Amino acid sequence: YPYGLLQMGKGIPVLFTQGEVKYQLDKHTDLSNTNKGIISGISAGISQAFIITPLQRLKTSALTDTASKGSNSSKLLFNVIKNEGVSGLFKGLQPMIMKRSIDWGLRFGVISRCNQYIINKNGPGYELTPFDKVCTGFIGGATSCITMPFDSWIANCQKHNQTNISTIQVAKNMYNEAGILAFTRGLTMRILHSGYHTAWMVGIGSIVFNKIS
Numbered sequence: 651y652p653y654g655l656l657q658m659g660k661g662i663p664v665l666f667t668q669g670e671v672k673y674q675l676d677k678h679t680d681l682s683n684t685n686k687g688i689i690s691g692i693s694a695g696i697s698q699a700f701i702i703t704p705l706q707r708l709k710t711s712a713l714t715d716t717a718s719k720g721s722n723s724s725k726l727l728f729n730v731i732k733n734e735g736v737s738g739l740f741k742g743l744q745p746m747i748m749k750r751s752i753d754w755g756l757r758f759g760v761i762s763r764c765n766q767y768i769i770n771k772n773g774p775g776y777e778l779t780p781f782d783k784v785c786t787g788f789i790g791g792a793t794s795c796i797t798m799p800f801d802s803w804i805a806n807c808q809k810h811n812q813t814n815i816s817t818i819q820v821a822k823n824m825y826n827e828a829g830i831l832a833f834t835r836g837l838t839m840r841i842l843h844s845g846y847h848t849a850w851m852v853g854i855g856s857i858v859f860n861k862i863s
């Protein structure tokens with residue numbers, strides 16, 4: 651706290667960026683829905699990476715730095731800036747951009763493909779039901795777990811004791827210590843979490859948006 655709480659809003663830049671990019675692609679290109687989903691998803695992931703990396707950095711520091719136990723949020727923030735500069739807040743940004751762009755590109759690409767499959771199966775005039783959207787959202791989220799290795803890599807990059815180590819060296823150290831398992835721990839729970847999270851955001855979110863509209 652409060653970084654875990656603040657991360658509740660991490661879906662906002664995704665929905666905004668993805669929606670705007672897809673709108674522009676619909677308006678100015680003749681790409682397929684799947685390609686539009688991939689491009690808009692990648693764009694959304696990149697925007698999310700820049701916003702979420704500092705929060706993730708501070709949360710990881712609070713959890714792994716035993717010397718900071720009991721420190722308030724402001725002190726943690728100032729300590730990182732004092733010791734590492736503002737760039738310290740963006741430690742792990744490169745793998746975060748790779749993870750988030752591939753993650754959301756896959757999610758929206760797979761969701762678009764699944765949506766199109768359902769429409770083709772039921773006829774051109776078919777309108778997706780809330781259940782359809784929840785199901786395709788879960789499939790898209792589960793598929794995105796191919797980026798699971800990036801999660802472990804990012805977390806290790808952002809540990810408080812990784813001060814003068816490059817992101818590549820962190821990955822090498824992880825592999826030397828635990829092999830491929832270092833990058834895939836918790837995969838089953840990640841599949842369930844990503845599937846649920848995406849189903850909720852895309853499925854339930856679209857229902858709420860339509861009601862408001």
